[in-house]
Amino acid sequence: MPAPATPVMTAPTVSAYLDEVFPQIKSNGDDISVIEVSPGSALVRLNADDKHLRPGGTVSGPTLFMLADLAAYAVILAHIGKVALAVTTNLNINFLMKPAPGALDATATILKLGKRLVVTDIAISDHEGALVAHATATYSIPPQI
Template identity: 60%
Template structure:
């Protein structure tokens, strides 16, 4: 049975705007649109800053979308832990995405005390074919109560 989310869409969007202003909040094109048991969906409205020569969305943009979508899925289920960090992310670019809205649909594969593994499928707004597929591993820092018991 998938783990239940403990943060709402609105709470995660607020957290990202305050703790990660470099994403640009809704002005940067990112917004969390859904959280559900074991999943989260992040929307990126791509603009000219996200394009590569030839008019397609750049690889670094897709990589960032996958990374932030995985982070959002984890936060939705463990709470606002700013210091959870990516330890690995592997991405496959499958098709050239056109400019416009892209969705990172994240699904938690494993959520442990110290590590989380999340799969992310990126597709256009119309839920067409997947344009990129990623698997991310995140390191989750110990909770304050756990850190106190470990320190001697």
């Protein structure tokens, strides 16, 4: 098995870059942040509150999908640098539990980092560490000109 990719950006630099190129993620407040970047992975936290809930008081599926996609984007940026036009080509998610409001951690791991495609695995856990969703995402990296 190959060694994990080495990050080229830290969590604070990924966060600052996201604020610059993708400011709409903060349009509902400062409830999502890149917590950590390490070789081959990144941790993104969402503090889910009332605006993230569906009827019945559980965090909505679209919110979990957004968290998975953002975690994949964060880990990819952390490892390839400031490539804003890296885009999702596929994302598959399995909802495993109904998470309550509170902190949700998405740990994204790079499975394959190629020249044009990056494949990631994302595990979303609640504040007690229970796995609430699992996703895989593939991103396309634009060609360098």
